[in-house]
Amino acid sequence: MFPGANADPAGADYVVVGAPLDASTTFEPGARFGPRRVRHFATPFDDYDQRTGRQFTDCSVADHGDVGPTDDVAEYLHFLEGTVGDYADEETVPLLVGGEHTVTVAAVRALDPDVFVCLDAHLDLYEAYAGNPLSHATVTRHALDVADRAVILGARTGSEGEWDRAAESDVTVVPPEDVADWTPDLGSGERAYLSVDVDAADPGYAPGTGTKEPFGLEPREMRDVVRSVAPHAVGVDVVEVNDRDDGQAAVLGAKLLREFVFSHADANTF
16 A cells, blocks of 8 residues: 555545556566555655645545556556546546556546646657557557647657657647746646656666666656646656666655645645
8 A cells, every 4th residue: 555545445535546567668677566666665754744734644545556457458558547537537536656658548548638748758659669559658649649738848869750749739848958947838727637757857866767768857856847737637647667776766756646646635625
């Protein structure tokens, strides 16, 4: 269980859903261990958040446990979409923990946001990668089948074709050096979905991820994005944490999930 997520899933305001899919990782595998590690490395966090004056254990957070993967990724995403959708129908905000970035596709389909906001080193705008249309490198492309537009924060690499797609009017790319000055451009009533790929961080801060990319974000910059987007968000995920470090990536992911809860709860009266 995610530490402090002690509410009953029936009627909770937030629910942690583990999604340990690790099917299309193209370099260093291990994302299947992400949910376990994120929960574990959240253990020593203080319950109290001085900025908002809230206790995490009072924020009505539940833990659904993990949705175990199947051999058929499309089938798995369909089942995960149903799980997330069931909670959304009860007005419970999902906190999805991957697993590879592909799990985001299920949450976006279930929640139908207007804007997809993503912290990521990669554009993830392939139509298919290595012949796989459900690769972790296709996530933003799939999100744009649902959302009206996408904002990718911290992206610093991609194929020529991806950069061409990113130049279209429904995609905004904010390079790492500009993220600190970024503020959400969300219209009245626009619903956002926030996806946090831990590889948005510079690998010096979060080496436990499958496809590292230098010259990335500092944790404080990611924290500030999470805080600013959370009040507008219908859901969040933290993905691409693996077991190839001493917990740096997992502890960052866990802390960002808590920052989301505190900021969302502070802006929304349940």
